[in-house]
Amino acid sequence: MKQKRTRRGPGAPGGLEAVFGVHAVRALLERGITPTELWVQEGEAGARLADLVEAARAGGARVQARPRDELDRLARGAAHQGIVAFAAPLAFEAESALWFRLEAWPHDAPPLLLVLDGVTDVHNFGACLRSADAAGVHGVIVAKDKAAPLNATVRKVACGAAESVPVYQVTNLARALAKLKALGVWITGTAGEAEALVFEADFSGPTALVMGAEGKGMRRLTREACDQLVKLPMAGSVSSLNVSVATGICLFEAVRQRGPASPGAVSRKP
Structure with missing residues (x-):
């Protein structure tokens, strides 16, 4: 669509x-x-x-x-x-394509997915896609509502990642997370009030990392669908980071745990 x-x-x-x-x-x-x-x-x-x-x-x-x-x-x-x-304009991947790929997973390494909940700023969206590509993320998941479009600004900021990383658009994010869990994917959400640090989480298995919008964070149903919540240690006076910066830090913790053989992102090309 x-x-x-x-x-x-x-x-x-x-x-x-x-x-x-x-x-x-x-x-x-x-x-x-x-x-x-x-x-x-x-x-x-x-x-x-x-x-x-x-x-x-x-x-x-x-x-x-x-x-x-x-x-x-x-x-x-x-x-x-x-x-x-x-x-030609980019198009989101269909939700059905996500389930087809996960149910017949073609890679040796477990899936690493990025879920963006309520990220509507196109510059942040593009920067998140760029980090996802660099970290070898297999796919990015966004909701049909309250999500940034895949437009020219996103392509500019992403520097090519918008063409290389599949972006799946789902109708209901909470239901999609529940289905991911049924497929064996561990859902890790990020929240400032979490007790555990991101460096204490285990990203070595099938993982979906959920990042919420700046300020509001994850929506309630999204938060409730997570298996665990983690946070970044903040030593300075600011209470939070830009969502694209936080995404990069969390994703590369997953890369560190998975080792240097972590696979590259799946191409959008057939």
Whole structure:
């Protein structure tokens, strides 16, 4: 099911979504996703971005030189770095695909899943996806409601992770967590009032790490569905961390426990 998109900037080809920035565009090409069209800033940017331009052109993309002010208007404040690619919009993976994959688990290592409850900020969402990709997470789970869309800003912030990590959209998060438990996945939620530290949790088996929205944290039903709650030790004056920072710390504790052979994220490509 596709998430409703935000309105595209002026000049964007119909039916396509803009992907801004060098890292995000390079990630598209490295994953075999050829944009339909590529806009490159006129002037010195063309020479600086020659490798990306040639790779996109070789894949069949139409390349156009455009003035900087046009790219600025399209990016609406995003750091486009002189390059914008237009590709098909991303879509969430269906909930049925999650259960199919888990019931016929194809990997030797146990699943490592990231669950985001109420994370609606696209910058935080993109940063969480980037951490998930780096940590070898097999899939990210979000609810149909109160969740950020998979839009151009997420793709920009994620630097390619939005294309590589499967993002499953479930209708009811509490029910989905209950089904994960029935499949043998241990649910670990994060909460500031928890007694145990994240470093005391066991992430070596099938694991789903649940991160709540900043400020509000996990919703009540989500919290009740967790097998255990953990927290990060906070030694300073601030009481909490940005959700994407906390996600990275918790995920890499799981990586540490699982050892250097932890598998990479499952590609979205068929």
